[in-house]
Amino acid sequence: MQLFYTPDIEEAKVYALNEAESRHCVKVLRLQEGAFVQLVDGKGGFYTARIAKADPKHCALEITAVERDFGKRPYRLHIAIAPTKNTDRFEWFLEKATEAGIDEITPLICGRSERRVLRTDRLFKRITSAVKQSLRAYHPVLNEPIDFADFMKGLPAVPEGGKPEVLRCIAHCGHGPKHSLKETAQPGRDVLALIGPEGDFTPEEVAEALRCGFIPLGLGETRLRTETAGLAVCFELSFLNR
Template sequence: MHLFYSNNIIDKLATLDDDECKHALQVLRMRIGDTAQVFDGMGNLYDAVFIKNQDKQLIAQVTFKYQLQPLPYNLHIAIAPTKQTDRFEWFVEKAIEMGVHEITPVICHDSVRLNYKTERIHKIKLAACKQAFQLYLPVINEPVHFVDFIKKHQAGFIAHCKPENKNSLANLINRQSRVIMLIGPEGDFTSHEVELALQHNYKPVSLGNNRLRTETAGIYISAYMRSLI
């Protein structure tokens, strides 16, 4: 059954926004009387039937409600946007399919790219949630500078590539962990950034012996957390 997102579900009536509406009517050719599922991005899933189509809004009557359990862990990935936009978009899609909760693009000293295409990323987010039936909508924040991020979020993990002693994920993280993972740009964090992170209670962590690309590191930590469930 087709799945739609709505942030407007009141009194058993779910209203789809413009984009979802267009997708339902023009791509999927849904009509009044058709059944579908609607999710609110907070773990609630509804069986519903379309009853009204007016003013570019499609309204569905809820017939049944399910509540889905959240994941046992919480994963927030703070990651430098990659030089190539598609690598960052790819990371976002895969991390969401695997179950990330929050993504913050962080601007580091050696970052080449300082932004991302907001609207496109939000489309990818919704599509990935629907595809993977991830019914808790993850948060994707606006880009922030590295220093501002670690000041706001004190304590977490930093996956830098410098040859220093680092703990393995298995020694630091379990299935109920709240994880903030810092992943650097193509040129890695600077020594100064690593030092600053340590001062703000970030622990250095190893993602294995191989040099993972920025987006691969982000996908890997998402897969790792998922594997603990």
């Protein structure tokens, strides 16, 4: 069944697709009155709807069923990741992370970042298309790019001698002990992971992260590309929470 992403749907009994989606539904897919479609609101709502009027500009739908918290995961994953030099690799990461399971993505501009500007509108579309493809009712949040230092400043303070509520970890290639998510993450606990650029985080960035309660994260024996490391976190956490 055809799935539409309709973030503005809310509690209505009837809903009209916007012009682009109406055209797609009626002209491209040639769906007619009485046909059923599925809608997701990106916030966990999964709707089934019947086409009440197959108007190619304002296709009217009648909601027949709603499921809340559809496919809700028992944890929340936020990855702050340096955009890759090659945007294709970053877009690929967004698509695959959406499939594997992620809630929030922040493009992190680091000292060694070669790419500092991103077209987030285009990236958002890539995420939406993965949401539809993988039948997800939750749409990951994509933040605007932010400098490493500003990102760290914006984090909630950690209580003295305590642990941050969300597990904070940083994947870097420098020396020193690393910990697998197997040792540090618990099922149900939220995670914030930092992934560095092609040239890695600077030693100052790593030190700053450790001061802010981040744990150095190991993702296996081999050197992973930025986008692969980000995806590894998504898959490992999903596996751990299963």
